[in-house]
Amino acid sequence: MMKSALSYHERTVLVATAVFFVTLLAQARMGNEERSAIEEQKSGVILGKVVDIETKEPLGWTPVLLLETNKAVTAHEDGTFHFHNVPPGTHSLKTFRLGYESLIRRITVAERETVIVTLELKSSPLSTETVLVLGVANGKASSVKPTEIITGKQLQQQLGRTLAETLSKESGISQRTMGPAPARPVIRGLGGDRLLILEDGGRTGDISATAPDHAVVVDPLTAERVEISRGPAALRYGPNALVGTINVVRGQIPSEPIHHVHGNLMVHGETVNGGLAGGGAVSVPLGAIVLRADGSMRNATDISVPNGVLRNTYYRNLAGSLGASRFDDWGHLGLAAGIYRSQYGIPGGFVGAHPNGVKIELERAHLRAKAEVLVSSSPFRLLEAEFALTDYYHRELEATGVLGIEFGVLTYSGEVIAQTRPWGFFSGGFAGISGEYRDFASGGFSFTPPTREQNLAAFLLQEADLGLLSLKIALRADTRLVHPEEEFESKRIGLIRSRRFSDLSGSLAGVFHLRSSLFAGITFTRSIRPPSVEELYSEGPHLAAYSFEVGNPELDLERGLGLEVFLRYTGHDALSQVTVFHNDLQGYIFPRNSGQINFRTLLPIYRFTGLGAAMSGVELSAEARVVGSFVAGASLNYVRGSLKESQSPLPMMPPLGAKIDLRYSTSTFMAGVVARMAAAQNRIDQFEQPTAGYTVIDGIAQYQVGTGAVFHTFVLTAENVLNTEYRVHLSRVKSIMPEPGRNLKLLYKLVF
C-alpha cells in the first residue's frame, strides 16, 4: 500500500513553494509598473509565424525551439509565436511538424530589437525530427550541436511504460531491464551514470544508475521533449557522459511569458497489462507571472507474455509538480516543486531470486529554483543560476513484507552559468561552475556506511564557425570527495576511508560541410568517472537486484577516451548517416559475477571491478521516399565490448540490432509497419547466459487534427503483432521473463 499522507519532505517542499508563490503574488499586485514590465524590456523579442512554404497556410500547434537558450514554445492556432527576453546575438530557431521537413533558421537579434520572422516549412514524409542539429544557415554549417531531439509526434508514437522503453525505439539505444518498471537506457553498450538522465537539465536525484532494479523517477508521459546530447554539449552536466546525456524536458519552471491559458491532457491505455495512464499540464498567466501545474498517474497489472502471465510485474506511479516564474525586464525567476511516487514488482522464481519476487516502494520530492538575468555590458550576455534540492527514499520488501534494504539520498545542487558573447574566433558559448552535496544512507540488511559526497566543477564550452567547418570545444575540471561517516577496516573489503577524485575532462567536435547535403563530423572525448559509493563501500545483499554486492575501496577514477566519426546525407527525398565509434576505458568499473554464492543470503556474489575495456561499433541509418508519401527506412547498430587484457567479452553488451520500416505519411496522418530485429548474443562474459535472436513486427497509425483552439492527436500502436516469444539480452530476468506479447496501445492527446 502506498502512503496516503504526504511525507515530511513533501510537506517541506510544498510549504516552501507556497511561501514563494505567496511572495510572488504579493509582489505582482504591487503596481502596474512592474506588471507591464515585459512590454518595456531592453532585450530583444522574436515574433514569428510558421507557414506552409507552398500554400502559405499557417501551421498552428507547431513546436518552435530557441536552441541557445533552451526555450520552447508551441505556435498558436494561427501559426504565430513569440520569444521574449532574447539576449542580443545570433540564435537558432528550430521547428518540426508531422509531414514536413524540420527547419533550422539562424537569426540575429540586436538590443531592444523586435525581429519578425516567418518559418516556411516544406512538406516531406521523411522523419526529420531526430536529425542531428547542425545549425545549417545560408548553405553553411554554422554551429555544431550534436543533439537529437525527440518531441511531438515521435514522442507520442514511441511512448512506452518507461523513459528507457520510449527511447529504445530509437536506433542504437537499448534498455537494461529487470521487469517492466525498472529500466534504464543503454547507448553503445554504456549505461548507468555514463549516460546521465536529466529532468529539465538537472539531476533526477534517484539511484537508478547504481542497480538494475532501481527505476528512473521520470515519467515520459508528461515530457515536452527528450534531448539526447553527445560530445561537448554533454560535458555541461557531468564529466562522465562518454556516450551523452538524456534530458527529459517537462518545463516545470516556465521559461516564457504567455498571454492566455495553455495546457494539454493525455490518456494512454494498453492491453498487455491492462495499463492505464493519464496526465496533463496547464499554464496560466497572471500579470507578469506564469503559473504551471502538471500531474500524471500510471497503473498496470501483471504483464502478459506469449506463454502466460508473469507474476509480480505490476506497477503504480503517481507524479505531479507545481511551478511559477516571474518575468521582468532583467530576465525571469522561477521555482518548481514536485513529487514522484512509485510501487512496482520485481519478478522472482529463477536461480538466485526470491521465489515470489520483491516489491519496491520509492518516493522523491524535489524543489528547483532558477533565475535568468540578462547582462548588457560585460563579456557575458546572459547569466543563469539554478538551485535544486532532491529527497529520495526507496525500500525493497520481500513478498512477505519483510524489509530487505532501504536507501535514502538527499541531494543539494547548484550551478551558475554565463553565456558568453563572441570573442576571438569563437561565436559564443558558456562558462559555468557547479556544486553538489549528496548524503547517502542505507538501512535494513546493509553494511554500506552512511556517506557524504561533495562535488565541485568548472566548465567552459565555446563554438566557432570557420566557413565550411564548425567547431565546438568543451573543457571541465571536477573534484569529488567521497566521505564515509567513519573510517574502519572491513575484514572483507579492506580499509573504508575518505577518497578524493580530481581530474580534467574535455571534448572537441567538428563538422565539415562537404557538399550541399553532405556533412562529415568527428568528435574526441575524454571522460572521467569517480566510483560511486556503492562501488567503493558496498558489502551486502541487494534484495531486489538478487545479488550480494562487494565493493572495492581501492577503486580509482575510470578514465575514458572516445572517438566518433560520422558521415551524413540530408536530401529532400532521402536521409542517411553512418557512424563509427571507439571508446577506450581505463579502469572500467562494473559488477562482475564471481561465480560464488554468499551462504548467508544464498545470493550470487558480484564484485565491483576496475579493468581496462574497449568498445567499438557502427551505426547506420537511412530512409528514402519510395513513391508519393510512402517512405522506407532501415537502421543497424552494433557494438563489441572486450576486456583489454584478456580480450574476453564484457558482460551485458547488446547484440547486433536492426530495424526496417515502411510508412505512409501526410501532414495529418501517418501509418506504418516496423520490423525490429536482433541477432543472437553468444559473445558473453563468464557466468552470463546467451540470448537467441528475434524478429518482431509492430504497426502504428497516427492522426492529428485541429478544431478551433484545440489540437487532437490519436495514436494506435500494435506491438509484437505476431505474439512472438523473444528475450532481450540486457534483461536481468530474461531466464524467466520473455518480452511482452501482443499489445494494443491507444493514446489520445489534447492540446489547448
Add this chain to the structure above:
Amino acid sequence: MKSLKNYSFAFFTTLLAIFVINGCQKSVEPDPDHAEAEGLVLRMNGVDFVTVKEGKVTGKITVKVGTETDHIDIYFLDAGGNRFRPEGSEFDLGWEFADASIAEVERDEGAKWEMHVLGKKIGDTTIELRILHAGHVDFRTPPIPVTVTP
C-alpha cells in the same frame, strides 16, 4: 533592479526556510550490527539431524500427521563453523513453509531459538528458517525438506 532585489529576498528567504526545515529531517538509520551466520544446525534429543553448510542442506524434518516433533534446538554456524545464537531483543526466529497447509511451527514461550514442527496434513513441503533482525533478514537457509507421514 529594485524588483530584482525584491525577488532575491523572496528567493533566498524561501531557500533558507528549506535549509532550516531540512536540517532536522528524519533519515534512514543504518544498523551494521547484523548476525554473522553462514550455516545452521537443528538438534533434537541430542542428535544433529539437519545441517546447513555452504548453502547445502543435509537431513530433513519428519513428523507424523496430527502430532508435533520433540523439542528442536536451533544453532547457527559462523564462518569458522562455530555454533552460536544471536543475542539481543532485536533478533528473532523467522520461518516460511512452501505449503503452510502441510505443517506449522510451534514455539514455547520465551524460547527464541527452539521450536516444534506440527504435522497438519500428509505430504511433503519445505521450510526456510531465518534470523530476523530489526525488521529485516540477516540470514536465511535454503529450503529444508519437511515430510508429514501417516
